[in-house]
Amino acid sequence: MDLNHGVFIKTLQHKNNYSKDELKAMHDTVNNLIEISTSENKPGMLLGRIQSGKTRSFMGSMALGFDNGFEVVIILTKNSNALARQTYERLHKEYEALIDLDYMSAYDIMSLPDDLRKFELNKKIVIVVKKEKKNVERLTKALFEMYPVLRKRQMMIIDDEADYASVVYDKDKDKNLTELKVIASQLDQIKREIPTAAYLQVTATPYSLYLQPDSEVLSARGYQPKRPAFTVLVPTYQLYVGGKFYFEQSKLEGPASYVYQPVSETELELLRKEDNRRVKDAYVLTTKQLTGLRNALINFVVGGKIRNLQQIAQQERPKKYAFIMHTITTKRAHMWQYQVAMKIEQKLKQLIDEDEAAFKSIILKAYEGFKLSSESNYFPDESDVYEAVKSAFLDEELLITIVNSEQDVNQLLDKRGELKLRAPLNFFIGGQILDRGITIGNLIGFYYGRDPKKFQQDTVLQHSRMYGARPKEDLSVTRFYTTHRIYDVMERMHAFDEDLRKAFETGRNAGEVIFMMHDTKKDIVPCNPNKILLSKVITIKAKKRFLPVGFQTKSRSEMIRRTKKVDRMIQDLRKFAINQNNKDARHILVPVQKVITILKEITECLIMEEGYEWNVETFSAILNYLSRLPGNNTGYVWIVTRENRNISRYRQDGVRFADRPDNGQDELKQSYQLGTTHPTVLLLRQNGNENEGWRGGPFYWPVIVAPAQMNTIVFEE
Structure with a gap:
């Protein structure tokens, strides 16, 4: 294989400066796709941690593939306009020079022209397809009616967020899962009709893909086994912050020991539906029932201003920061949470005018908490932080926004397909629309409250938007708010995630992890x-x-x-x-x-x-x-x-x-x-x-x- 000298990988290497570990992962991925027969039931797997650079790795693998015989790449994205757009924008950004030189073309399937000429079809082609019924139908039409020549060329199918619409069950009556089953069946049919294609799945949550027997019996019951033919691990970069910070280092002394902030079950229940009897305007700053959300909002503003003052001291431009509140998926609940958060903000502003000493006491209490978790050489004086926070409230630097629809997300995306930070301090309230794949920059606060009784590991960990590249200085003001019950479940999931990854790293994934349970005799x-x-x-x-x-x-x-x-x-x-x-x-x-x-x-x-x-x-x-x-x-x-x-x-x-x-x-x-x-x-x-x-x-x-x-x-x- 031409590892470093093909025009595609050379161009991307010059642009991205891949490490040796990254290049090796890309080489192993493409080499396995060439050497090992993959199918819709035996795909290859590119396994990374959440928000750990999986897109960067599969974009590089595509380049290496183009240099070694592949001519067409189909990228399947999650059923999200935002994520599809983000993938498409990232594709054009990575391959801009090669697209301009006519080495390749990149299309969104819904914008694929119906009059491509032979010259255009002879180029390397990448097509982005959202895992959604109309997108998949359009792909079927493109490959089997409009441009059947593409099926005869060497193809790579990359299934991003592979566990989404990849393994579903007949017995589930949920409308969305029923549609996912249809989409999964359509995709499998396309793959079966192109037997020479290579198949690569990309995910950070492979549990539904690995933890099942490769069995015709299960398939007959409605399972669709996708046990990978091979697994390549995406290397974790130096600035990556994941579960180890939130669930392991948090048990030790240091900045991580302050990251978890407990929320009561009562508060979580109170925020699920409107209840003006229990949430009185006059008491939102004092009631114990809202301690978690109140502290979350105050700490977010104080933490953001501390970091801004540190940046100014370093002669850097102050950054804008983000906070996510994700507890439930219903729009009514989001509106109620928005109203409560707005009441807290309004009461704090009112307190500045009516009892500034009380306001100052609240802010300085939060300041002292951050001082305990700081390891910075420069920690701003309390008077400077207080004045900055006071100004932030008076100048309305805090923007509380509901994001619970594709339309909301599309309006908030910037030109890179990432969530736009309009104000210095952005407090987002939403549900699943804010989960996997969408990049949210400078995230220093996360309030999470989904029902753990319904938890599935892949879903929950993908909600963890606080994972990803984080400057070390931001960690001292990062806070994670949830109930102990949910934190305990997420900690267990992290442990399982790490042990599964270790099993692949040691090459003993077939036998290192043993599964046990109680029987009727409590054995x-x-x-x-x-x-x-x-x-x-x-x-x-x-x-x-x-x-x-x-x-x-x-x-x-x-x-x-x-x-x-x-x-x-x-x-x-x-x-x-x-x-x-x-x-x-x-x-x-x-x-x-x-x-x-x-x-x-x-x-x-x-x-x-x-x-x-x-x-x-x-x-x-x-x-x-x-x-x-x-x-x-x-x-x-x-x-x-x-x-x-x-x-x-x-x-x-x-x-x-x-x-x-x-x-x-x-x-x-x-x-x-x-x-x-x-x-x-x-x-x-x-x-x-x-x-x-x-x-x-x-x-x-x-x-x-x-x-x-x-x-x-x-x-x-």
């Missing part, structure tokens, strides 16, 4: 991965911790009594230990069933807060399974005990609940050393002092730690 047995509801998965990998978070204890007197009982149960465990010669009696190996009894007793002492849960049955089943992994003394668990602990109920910010009762240099480190092939349960006796937020009675905080040596398991609750 864990293998399960069929295509049956998993991905919002219910728990990914278990080496050294991973599982513990209750977000709870209060019972009364002081009850906790004293119950904790004494647990003390005795732990003492009795030593009778069953099989490492009696261990010098440290705080580390013992005991039968798993004895430990499960203690976990259930401890759980009786915990009162879970709204949106938080600790299903002791689930984690007991997991612990039981982990204790039976291959090795010596199966059915046993390491117990590590510690006493006299004084952890606060809340983290340093006073908002989020503490989630690290274990000491990484002591008992957690010990669990890694002892539990190489056995799980470990840390039993950490807390004093439960009232000045730490508890009720004055002692209690045990359990932490389950997976073995240090194990393959990844995906477990369905």
Whole structure:
């Protein structure tokens, strides 16, 4: 293959300066498309992270393909005018010089001329097709009636956002999914009629494509298996910010630890439909029921102005910033949320005139929060930030906009096909129209509230518009608002996403991820991965911790009594230990069933807060399974005990609940050393002092730690 010297790849390389990793991914993609037979049921896969440069990679792969025998490329985009336009504009931008030199032509299928001459048909041709009924019908007509010569040329079909309209089910009565099935069938028919074409799918959410057996039986039931013939990973660029920042680094000290801001379930419910009885104009700045949205709007303005002042200090032009609120898809709900957000803004402006001291107090509280998360060498003075924020409200720099239709999006797109930022601070309220594919620049706030009971992994993660290229300086003012329940689901999805990607990176995707579930006897047995509801998965990998978070204890007197009982149960465990010669009696190996009894007793002492849960049955089943992994003394668990602990109920910010009762240099480190092939349960006796937020009675905080040596398991609750 001509890797670097063809006119197409040379032109794009000069324009984009691809890295070695990017060029290798493009080379591997095109080489596989040439060497490996692909079909509508066995396509190639270009797998990237969300907003991680997948378009850049497949545009480069096209160039390399044109230099190596491909002559026609069909790009299938999601059923969105905005995304189709964005893809078309990007195509012309990337290939502008080659189009001007008549090396190639690029068309939107709905604008394809019906009188192309032989000269034009002999050029390299790219056609952008939206996955929508009329677009696909027009493509069928173009290939089979108007220009049948195109079918005889070497063709590459690129399915962008491949899981959308690629795998659908007969049993679903939803109108949109019914139409998607029709579109998928039409596309498959086109592909079958052009057997020499190469097929490439591009996505960041391949779960519906990978996690199903390649089976005629499933196909007969309405499934359309699309297990890839090969997978090439899109390299992640240096400025990329994804799930690791929001769900892993957020657990550690630093800017990421402030990114997640909890929202109550009550607030989310309140914002789903109009309720003027509960949302009074006079109380929008004080009611606890709107704490999340109020903080989101205020923090967005304050964070944006902090960054503007930092940019001015660096002699840079101040940037415009964006915020997205996505909780529900109905237009009525969007109008209600718009009205509430406008009320908050109006009341803040009114407060400047009527009680500026109160307004200043609100702004400086937000300022102090950002100061804690900043790592910048220059953090502006509070008086400068206050004046900038005050001016932003008085000069109406904040623009609150509803985006819930194709028309809304089309009016907001700039010439590059990206969402236009009209004002210095743009607060967008919308639904799915703002999801996958549409680029939204300088996003520093995201309020998310879709119902997790209906979550599917590909859909939810594609809603995560806060992923993508982010300047490091913007991260210190970035905030993510959602309920703990939704955050927990998204964290599980991120873990699953990362483990699946790791499986491909290590080349062991056929066997590294094991799927397990409960059976009727509450035991864990293998399960069929295509049956998993991905919002219910728990990914278990080496050294991973599982513990209750977000709870209060019972009364002081009850906790004293119950904790004494647990003390005795732990003492009795030593009778069953099989490492009696261990010098440290705080580390013992005991039968798993004895430990499960203690976990259930401890759980009786915990009162879970709204949106938080600790299903002791689930984690007991997991612990039981982990204790039976291959090795010596199966059915046993390491117990590590510690006493006299004084952890606060809340983290340093006073908002989020503490989630690290274990000491990484002591008992957690010990669990890694002892539990190489056995799980470990840390039993950490807390004093439960009232000045730490508890009720004055002692209690045990359990932490389950997976073995240090194990393959990844995906477990369905």
